[in-house]
Amino acid sequence: MLNTVSYGGPDGTPLLIAHGLFGSARNWGVIAKRLSEVRPVVAVDMRNHGLSPWFDTHSYDDLARDLAKVMDQPMDVLGHSMGGKAAMVLALQHPEKVGKLIVADIAPITYAHTQMGPIEAMRGVDLSQVENRADAKAQLSDLEPGVPDFLLQSLDMKEKRWRLNLDILAAEMDKIIGFPDIVDQFDGPTLFLSGGNSDYVRRADRDRIKDLFPAAKFAKIPGAGHWVHAEKPREFAAAVAAFLA
CATH class of the missing domain: 3.40.50.1820 (Alpha/Beta hydrolase fold, catalytic domain)
Structure with a gap:
């Protein structure tokens, strides 16, 4: 459910x-x-x-x-x-x-478009080096303005993981x-x-x-x-x- x-x-x-x-x-x-x-x-x-x-x-x-x-x-x-x-x-x-x-x-x-760009960007974030959302945002700097802030709403800082099943998506x-x-x-x-x-x-x-x-x-x-x-x-x-x- x-x-x-x-x-x-x-x-x-x-x-x-x-x-x-x-x-x-x-x-x-x-x-x-x-x-x-x-x-x-x-x-x-x-x-x-x-x-x-x-x-x-x-x-x-x-x-x-x-x-x-x-x-x-x-x-x-x-x-x-x-x-x-x-x-x-x-x-x-x-x-x-x-x-x-x-x-x-x-x-x-x-x-015709794909959304693989944000997926690859999230996969590329080294979460072991992330202490706060600003650290993660700095690693997403190649994305269009506004997109990193949106994606970061799905970052679980406590667990150091994305709340998105990136592999299946x-x-x-x-x-x-x-x-x-x-x-x-x-x-x-x-x-x-x-x-x-x-x-x-x-x-x-x-x-x-x-x-x-x-x-x-x-x-x-x-x-x-x-x-x-x-x-x-x-x-x-x-x-x-x-x-x-």
Whole structure:
């Protein structure tokens, strides 16, 4: 069972939040607290991340099945990037479990990029020489600005280990950047919420999105990139709350 962090709120349809690659439930604390003002919110650590168990596989069928096991009642679901793909597969395979679906800056397609750079960078950190996060950050200096600070949220300083199953994430990278071949549909209300500066959800992807999610609506948050929830948290939370309401 996945590790979860719950934020109590007034009675209403609970919201389940699934983070992206290299993330964790704790990354979503600010957003979750804000959204819990009007409903219960549950954020999860996906498999091979955070405090959740490690497994030998990391397919979207796996991730969707994990999410389904967390849900003891129908929920609205919000997923970002990898978590957005998992949320889409969950809605397609278990539509009875999902009320409204919000997909943050990702499309149901295979991407050409890889995320092996951060994995190799984390593998390259000599944790025996790390006394504090600044030491670790200095060893991640080749990454893009902002990425080291994000990755360091998954560094367990006490145990001197990453809370990420780097070997399996690397081995399953083709599945992570891909998307399973699914012919089902989710007819429920769906919002594809993207960063205005991001190219992860292109206009050319909309036909494929509409094939799977006929009720899909699209919105962009100006001035935000792929990490739309972190770059524009107030605007992101407001857009999610408005859609759910």
